Amino acid sequence: MKGWMGKSRIVLLFSFLMLFLAGCGDPQLSALQPKGEGAQASYDLMMLSVIIMAGVGAIVTIIYVFVLIRYRQKKGKEDYVPKQVEGSKSLEIVWTAIPIVLLIILAVPTVQKTFMLAETTPSEENKEDAVVVEVTGNQYWWHYSYKYKGEEIQTSQDLYIPTDQRVYLKLTATDVIHSFWVPTISGKMDTNPGHNENEMFLNAYEEGLYSGKCAELCGPSHSLMDFKVVAVSAEEFDQWFNDMKNADPEATPETASAQEGKELFEDQNCIACHAIGNSPAAVGPNLTSFGDRAEIAGIMDNNKENLIEWLQHPENVKPGNKMTGKYGNTEAEKPLTDDEASKIADYLLQLQPSEVTPEDAKEEK
Amino acid sequence: MSTATVQKRGFGATLWDYLTTVDHKKIAILYLVAGGFFFLLGGLEALIIRIQLIKPDNEFISAGLYNQMFTMHGTTMIFLAAMPLIFTLMNIALPLQIGARDVAFPFLNSLGFWLFAFGGVLLNLSWFFGGAPDAGWTAYAPLSVQSPGHGMDFYVMGLQISGAGTLIGGINFLVTIVNMRAPGMTYMRMPMFTWASFVTSILILFAFPALTVGLILMMFDRMFGANFFDPTMGGNVIIWEHLFWIFGHPEVYILILPVFGLFSDVISTFSKKRLFGYSAMVFATVLIGFLGFMVWAHHMFTTGLGAVANSIFAVATMAIAVPTGIKIFNWLFTMWGGNIRMTVPMLWAVGFIPSFTIGGFGGVMLAVAAADYQYHDTYFVVGHFHYVIVGGVVFGIFAGITYWWPLLFGKVLNEKLGKIAFWPFFIGFHMTFFIQHILGLMGMPRRYWKFQPNESLDIGNLVSTIGAFLMAIGTIVFIINIIYTALKEEKCGTDPWDGRTLEWTVPSPPPFYNFKQIPLVRGLDALWVEKVQGNGEMTPAEPLGDIHMPNNTFIPFMISLGLFIAGIGFIYQVDNKQWLIVGIAGLLITFISMFVRSMKDDLGYHVHKEDLEKGAGSK
Numbered sequence: 001m002k003g004w005m006g007k008s009r010i011v012l013l014f015s016f017l018m019l020f021l022a023g024c025g026d027p028q029l030s031a032l033q034p035k036g037e038g039a040q041a042s043y044d045l046m047m048l049s050v051i052i053m054a055g056v057g058a059i060v061t062i063i064y065v066f067v068l069i070r071y072r073q074k075k076g077k078e079d080y081v082p083k084q085v086e087g088s089k090s091l092e093i094v095w096t097a098i099p100i101v102l103l104i105i106l107a108v109p110t111v112q113k114t115f116m117l118a119e120t121t122p123s124e125e126n127k128e129d130a131v132v133v134e135v136t137g138n139q140y141w142w143h144y145s146y147k148y149k150g151e152e153i154q155t156s157q158d159l160y161i162p163t164d165q166r167v168y169l170k171l172t173a174t175d176v177i178h179s180f181w182v183p184t185i186s187g188k189m190d191t192n193p194g195h196n197e198n199e200m201f202l203n204a205y206e207e208g209l210y211s212g213k214c215a216e217l218c219g220p221s222h223s224l225m226d227f228k229v230v231a232v233s234a235e236e237f238d239q240w241f242n243d244m245k246n247a248d249p250e251a252t253p254e255t256a257s258a259q260e261g262k263e264l265f266e267d268q269n270c271i272a273c274h275a276i277g278n279s280p281a282a283v284g285p286n287l288t289s290f291g292d293r294a295e296i297a298g299i300m301d302n303n304k305e306n307l308i309e310w311l312q313h314p315e316n317v318k319p320g321n322k323m324t325g326k327y328g329n330t331e332a333e334k335p336l337t338d339d340e341a342s343k344i345a346d347y348l349l350q351l352q353p354s355e356v357t358p359e360d361a362k363e364e365k
Numbered sequence: 366m367s368t369a370t371v372q373k374r375g376f377g378a379t380l381w382d383y384l385t386t387v388d389h390k391k392i393a394i395l396y397l398v399a400g401g402f403f404f405l406l407g408g409l410e411a412l413i414i415r416i417q418l419i420k421p422d423n424e425f426i427s428a429g430l431y432n433q434m435f436t437m438h439g440t441t442m443i444f445l446a447a448m449p450l451i452f453t454l455m456n457i458a459l460p461l462q463i464g465a466r467d468v469a470f471p472f473l474n475s476l477g478f479w480l481f482a483f484g485g486v487l488l489n490l491s492w493f494f495g496g497a498p499d500a501g502w503t504a505y506a507p508l509s510v511q512s513p514g515h516g517m518d519f520y521v522m523g524l525q526i527s528g529a530g531t532l533i534g535g536i537n538f539l540v541t542i543v544n545m546r547a548p549g550m551t552y553m554r555m556p557m558f559t560w561a562s563f564v565t566s567i568l569i570l571f572a573f574p575a576l577t578v579g580l581i582l583m584m585f586d587r588m589f590g591a592n593f594f595d596p597t598m599g600g601n602v603i604i605w606e607h608l609f610w611i612f613g614h615p616e617v618y619i620l621i622l623p624v625f626g627l628f629s630d631v632i633s634t635f636s637k638k639r640l641f642g643y644s645a646m647v648f649a650t651v652l653i654g655f656l657g658f659m660v661w662a663h664h665m666f667t668t669g670l671g672a673v674a675n676s677i678f679a680v681a682t683m684a685i686a687v688p689t690g691i692k693i694f695n696w697l698f699t700m701w702g703g704n705i706r707m708t709v710p711m712l713w714a715v716g717f718i719p720s721f722t723i724g725g726f727g728g729v730m731l732a733v734a735a736a737d738y739q740y741h742d743t744y745f746v747v748g749h750f751h752y753v754i755v756g757g758v759v760f761g762i763f764a765g766i767t768y769w770w771p772l773l774f775g776k777v778l779n780e781k782l783g784k785i786a787f788w789p790f791f792i793g794f795h796m797t798f799f800i801q802h803i804l805g806l807m808g809m810p811r812r813y814w815k816f817q818p819n820e821s822l823d824i825g826n827l828v829s830t831i832g833a834f835l836m837a838i839g840t841i842v843f844i845i846n847i848i849y850t851a852l853k854e855e856k857c858g859t860d861p862w863d864g865r866t867l868e869w870t871v872p873s874p875p876p877f878y879n880f881k882q883i884p885l886v887r888g889l890d891a892l893w894v895e896k897v898q899g900n901g902e903m904t905p906a907e908p909l910g911d912i913h914m915p916n917n918t919f920i921p922f923m924i925s926l927g928l929f930i931a932g933i934g935f936i937y938q939v940d941n942k943q944w945l946i947v948g949i950a951g952l953l954i955t956f957i958s959m960f961v962r963s964m965k966d967d968l969g970y971h972v973h974k975e976d977l978e979k980g981a982g983s984k
Contacts, residue, residue: 024803024806024807025806025807025808025820025821025822026807026808026819026820026821026822029807029808029820029821030806030807030808030821031739031806031807031808032806032807038738039739041735042735042736042738042739043736043739045733045735045736046730046733046736046739046806049729049730049733049736050730052729053726053729053730056690056726057722057723057726060693060694060697060718060719060722061719063694063697063701064697064718064719067697067700067701067705068700068705068715071636071700071701071702071703071704071705072705072707073704073705073706073707077704080637080704081637081704082636082637082638082702082703082704083638083702084638084639085638085639085641085698085702086639086641086642086643087641087642087643087644087645087695087698088641088642088698091642091694091698092642092645092691092695095690095691095694096687096690096691099686099687099690100687103683103684103686103687103729106683106729106733107679107680107683110676110679110680110683110732110733110734110735110736111676111679111680113735113736114672114675114676114679114734114735115672115676116735117672117735117738118671118672118675171669175507175511176505176507176508176511177505177507177508177602179667179741179742181810183739183808186738187667187735187736187737187738187739187741188667188738188739188741188742189667189669189738190667190668190669192602192603192668192669193507193596193602194596194597194600194601194602195596195601196601196602196603196668196669197669198669199669211808211820213808213810214810215667215741215742215743215810215811216505216742217432217500217501217505217508217812218508219432219508220427220428220429220431220432220499220814221428221814222432222812222813222814223428223810223812223813223814223815223816224428224814224815226817299817319427319428319429320428320429
């Protein structure tokens with residue numbers, strides 16, 4: 001039976017090693033590959049605690065294995081009565097004192113980093129230049145309202161940030177509690193509905209496209225509330241910000257199909273929820289830069305086929321979303337005909353106000 | 366009145382006997398059957414969850430059903446499986462370990478069970494009436510308040526009723542330990558399981574009211590138009606989080622402490638040694654119980670409480686590692702120098718030590734607030750709490766049921782089948798949950814219906830699912846063992862394990878009055894003291910005399926049934942006010958039953974000295 005146990009442990013060990021060798025997960029998603037200030041702080045503490053735990057674990061394992069081999073009942077010794085030891089004061093002191101010391105070693109940096117991560121307001125000197133974003137969690141999408149150099153823009157889903165500086169986030173929610181998490185850049189923070197506004201900062205060290213997730217149960221499509229963080233250089237960020245600010249929501253699309261799509265978009269009253277441009281209204285995601293989005297609905301590749309699927313069968317893509325049944329012929333199998341959906345898709349996909357896109361961030365990785 | 370004579374009385378009479386019993390050993394069987402049933406149900410839900418996550422982008426069940434599945438898995442396992450199975454262990458062993466003839470309030474013991482049972486049934490009825498609760502077992506507002514349908518109403522009502530049962534049970538055990546100990550059984554001579562149950566009962570007494578307050582606020586929000594958790598009307602959603610975790614964190618210790626105590630007894634018995642550092646173990650148990658109330662906000666590090674609160678709760682949480690470490694080392698040193706018999710209960714204990722140690726490591730890691738921002742609400746947390754709840758509580762329940770099975774049915778569970786059940790469960794457990802820590806760090810949040818194909822989470826989830834099925838195999842073998850033992854095994858007689866404590870001084874199964882004469886306790890491990898210093902039998906502390914016993918009663922069943930009916934009425938009055946009639950009718954049944962109980966003199970009966978001498982009731 002012992003051999004059996006040993007074998008299973010070896011198999012387990014190897015399967016874990018394999019995982020580690022595979023690189024500890026997706027580099028855009030894994031907290032084990034930190035690429036930002038917050039994630040690095042958490043990672044360092046993680047490693048410190050793992051080292052301490054491994055040390056304690058080694059001692060426990062040695063005693064455990066020794067005891068089980070040495071003191072297991074031998075054949076013929078069934079009646080042996082061991083000495084009835086009461087205990088040992090000095091041993092009790094040893095295994096009380098040493099853990100306390102180890103925990104102090106762990107507690108000091110814990111408190112330090114906890115306070116460091118709570119520095120969520122820009123200092124006086126860079127107050128002017130700091131990027132501040134109001135993040136709002138919604139079932140099942142994210143809204144961002146930027147305040148930067150006295151200007152304001154609105155966008156959704158893809159959060160553009162400049163690298164190598166703290167971007168300050170103020171987090172709330174409109175409906176239920178969500179939690180904003182970009183594992184590679186920083187730990188998570190809840191977005192609470194009501195007056196409990198939270199704050200955190202993001203500081204990405206490298207340009208890149210990073211995956212974000214909702215980490216607090218928020219309904220059926222909780223697992224589909226993904227978003228992206230697009231970390232670009234400060235110059236690119238400035239360019240993107242200006243492009244977004246100057247985006248013209250009334251601009252006439254180039255192709256005829258997209259022009260008809262624009263009319264349909266207005267006729268179907270999509271505009272009642274979805275702002276294009278810098279209107280702060282945010283019943284549904286802001287679509288100003290929809291053509292540049294990394295994903296459709298947070299989870300599908302951004303292409304026309306997927307967009308048509310999303311427009312025609314939103315409930316299949318994201319159960320419980322609030323767009324279902326709000327437009328078109330809701331009695332029919334599909335709210336929009338293939339033709340209508342195709343035209344609206346053409347219109348939305350040509351909404352590309354900026355040269356700076358998630359593709360840039362992707363390429364530079 | 367052993368099971369053998371009961372079986373001869375026919376099914377109807379047996380059923381009536383169990384519906385009305387106030388005997389702690391029969392109530393233990395009731396808790397075992399009900400808790401075991403809910404354990405299997407929760408396990409089935411777990412398998413469905415793991416099948417859904419066997420591969421990326423799986424469509425095995427819908428998103429809405431998945432949320433119901435994990436909500437019911439968590440709620441069922443904590444409230445309807447782990448709690449009653451812990452109560453099974455307390456009911457079997459606690460009165461016997463302190464040399465008592467029953468618990469302090471046999472009537473309340475029965476009432477506690479029936480409240481729990483009807484609450485559990487009410488909660489699970491939701492599956493058949495439009496959908497189960499779907500806001501997680503933590504039921505965070507406002508998702509739980511906004512949740513459509515009646516699922517969350519069943520949660521609120523079911524848990525209030527079963528929670529009342531648990532509270533009553535806790536008070537009962539507390540009074541029992543304080544008042545009913547045999548002569549000579551001082552506090553510092555109590556077996557560790559009794560000590561742990563004592564601390565646990567205190568935790569129940571203080572923790573469950575917080576949950577009840579939360580549930581009542583939510584009930585008013587959902588059913589009667591209040592706005593405690595609605596921010597647009599001046600409410601605050603964070604209140605629920607605090608109330609839930611002020612209950613929820615002690616709840617973890619309510620589950621684990623009795624198991625700590627049980628393993629102390631098991632390890633000591635099967636090492637043939639006195640527990641190493643008994644007084645340190647008692648101290649550690651009390652300290653864990655106390656600190657258990659000081660750390661609830663570590664479940665809320667990402668709620669936004671601020672750096673000061675997070676730091677305080679981080680350090681307080683780390684402090685719990687110290688008494689827990691004391692326990693681990695004392696167990697190891699109990700075995701050190703011993704003569705270790707690898708019986709099935711001991712095998713579970715030996716499996717428990719490394720499993721729980723890993724769980725503890727995860728706990729310390731989670732206490733590091735600034736790192737918890739990464740772990741929180743991911744599979745790291747799921748891995749961690751299954752390590753402590755399965756690796757601790759469930760291993761303990763398997764160990765305890767095997768250890769004390771003779772006290773319930775007079776037979777020792779088949780050892781060979783017991784070991785065959787252990788190995789797949791143990792290996793499957795580590796396969797399922799260790800990898801979940803890593804999945805969490807790789808970016809997989811908990812309560813995810815789907816993960817995406819390009820996220821490198823495929824292998825980990827597959828391994829986890831395979832492990833879950835191994836655990837299912839272990840559980841099935843355990844059930845086969847119960848059936849096999851009932852059919853094939855011989856009666857085992859008194860003291861089958863060469864025990865050290867009072868529960869092994871009575872025949873297996875014990876007579877309904879437990880002790881013909883209350884024993885005199887002369888030290889820690891009272892039976893062991895007699896084995897070494899005396900003739901191996903307890904010295905009686907009283908002359909043989911008449912034994913006063915309580916009558917069976919059907920009233921606890923009626924009180925609980927009334928609340929069950931009232932619960933349904935109040936849930937459906939949201940749709941149609943006429944259902945209020947049902948609610949009031951249910952309450953009337955309850956109040957009339959209580960009135961009858963108060964007005965009717967029920968003085969019990971006596972087992973006469975002469976009959977005892979003839980051996981009545983023992984066999």
